[in-house]
Amino acid sequence: MTAKDKIHDAVRNALVKDGWIITHDPLTIRYKGARVFVDLGAEQIIGAERKDEKIAVKIKSFVGPSVMQDLEGAVGQYVIYLSFLEQVEPERKLYIAISHPLSISAFQNEAVQMLVRRNHIALVVVDVVSEEVVQWMPI
Amino acid sequence: MTAKDKIHDAVRNALVKDGWIITHDPLTIRYKGARVFVDLGAEQIIGAERKDEKIAVKIKSFVGPSVMQDLEGAVGQYVIYLSFLEQVEPERKLYIAISHPLSISAFQNEAVQMLVRRNHIALVVVDVVSEEVVQWMPI
Numbered sequence: 001m002t003a004k005d006k007i008h009d010a011v012r013n014a015l016v017k018d019g020w021i022i023t024h025d026p027l028t029i030r031y032k033g034a035r036v037f038v039d040l041g042a043e044q045i046i047g048a049e050r051k052d053e054k055i056a057v058k059i060k061s062f063v064g065p066s067v068m069q070d071l072e073g074a075v076g077q078y079v080i081y082l083s084f085l086e087q088v089e090p091e092r093k094l095y096i097a098i099s100h101p102l103s104i105s106a107f108q109n110e111a112v113q114m115l116v117r118r119n120h121i122a123l124v125v126v127d128v129v130s131e132e133v134v135q136w137m138p139i
Numbered sequence: 140m141t142a143k144d145k146i147h148d149a150v151r152n153a154l155v156k157d158g159w160i161i162t163h164d165p166l167t168i169r170y171k172g173a174r175v176f177v178d179l180g181a182e183q184i185i186g187a188e189r190k191d192e193k194i195a196v197k198i199k200s201f202v203g204p205s206v207m208q209d210l211e212g213a214v215g216q217y218v219i220y221l222s223f224l225e226q227v228e229p230e231r232k233l234y235i236a237i238s239h240p241l242s243i244s245a246f247q248n249e250a251v252q253m254l255v256r257r258n259h260i261a262l263v264v265v266d267v268v269s270e271e272v273v274q275w276m277p278i
Contacts, residue, residue, distance in 0.1 A: 032249045076215020083257045084250075110171045111223075118222045 007061045010128040011097045012046060015057065018133045020048040027056050031084045045081070047092070054092040056085060057124065062103040071106060071115075078121050093138070096121060099128045146200045149267040150236045151185060154196065157272045159187040166195050170223045184220070186231070193231040195224060196263065201242040210245060210254075217260050232277070235260060238267045 012022060024047030046057045058077060064070045074096055082094050098107060104125060106112060116123065123137040151161060163186030185196045197216060203209045213235055221233050237246060243264060245251060255262065262276040 031253070072212065072215040072219060074215075075218055076211040076213075079214055079218050079258055080211060080254060083254050086257070087253065114170070114226065115219060115222050118225070119218055 004061050007099055007128055008044070008046075008059055010099070010131045011057065011059050011126050013131040014126045014133045015046065015048050017131065018050075020050045020055070023047045023049050029056075029081060029084045029088065031087055054089070056081065056092050056094045057097050058094065059097045060103065061099065062106060071112065075115060075119060075121070079119065094122060095124045095136075095138075097124050097126050100125050100134045143200050146238055146267055147183070147185075147198055149238070149270045150196065150198050150265050152270040153265045153272045154185065154187050156270065157189075159189045159194070162186045162188050168195075168220060168223045168227065170226055193228070195220065195231050195233045196236050197233065198236045199242065200238065201245060210251065214254060214258060214260070218258065233261060234263045234275075234277075236263050236265050239264045239273045 012025065015022065024045075026044035027047035029045070044059070046059070048055050048057065058074075058081060060070065060074045062070045064073075078094065078096055085092055085094055098104060107116065107123070115121070120139045122139045123135075125134040125137070126132070127134050151164065155161065163184075165183035166186035168184070183198070185198070187194050187196065197213075197220060199209065199213045201209045203212075217233065217235055224231055224233055237243060246255065246262070254260070259278045261278045262274075264273040264276070265271070266273050
């Protein structure tokens with residue numbers, strides 16, 4: 001099992017422990033034939049529901065050689081998925097799942113925090129060892 | 140000379156023909172020590188001025204194996220650079236330069252056009268053979 005798959009499973013398990021029902025893995029977002037967009041990035045999106053809430057969780061494992069390139073990918077993917085979700089399923093909230101403690105340091109950088117605020121990026125921090133949600137950081 | 144360098148030179152020459160003075164090549168954007176962000180992506184940013192106008196032009200050559208991945212990179216980079224420019228030099232307008240006819244077809248896709256509109260992405264289309272600006276598409 002790759003590091004990427006381990007993080008995927010950990011996030012999935014953490015969501016279930018947090019009371020969510022996994023409804024899609026992967027979640028496919030379609031907009032005017034642009035299904036191809038689901039192939040963006042290496043990590044897939046998980047769809048989950050809890051009571052009246054629906055979420056789409058995009059996992060970023062930050063296992064690439066450059067944190068900055070991973071971040072660029074994360075922001076690009078978030079903005080693209082958010083743009084599509086707003087059109088086809090606006091009630092579903094989009095989150096980027098980041099792993100604690102592996103990826104968390106990248107998000108403590110002041111410039112990165114400005115990017116997250118300015119671009120309304122919602123985060124969920126997951127402890128990949130205990131497989132538990134550490135913190136929801138909605139928009 | 141690589142295809143990437145050819146497009147870079149063509150865009151630079153097209154801007155000069157269009158009356159712009161190239162002031163930075165590459166343009167470095169700094170925000171709270173996050174200079175590292177200028178290393179994002181393979182293509183560098185050109186800074187130019189004409190009368191009272193200042194622009195930053197990010198070239199996307201779309202020479203990668205996947206148009207969608209190139210597009211993801213373009214959107215991610217645009218959003219990141221725009222976020223920083225707003226903080227440090229808000230009067231400088233950011234454009235993505237795309238080549239005619241090489242990259243133009245990707246931007247005729249309906250889903251891509253929605254992304255461009257929704258995310259306020261300004262484009263400048265450059266004919267890389269004649270090295271002329273074909274069209275400015277501001278926000």
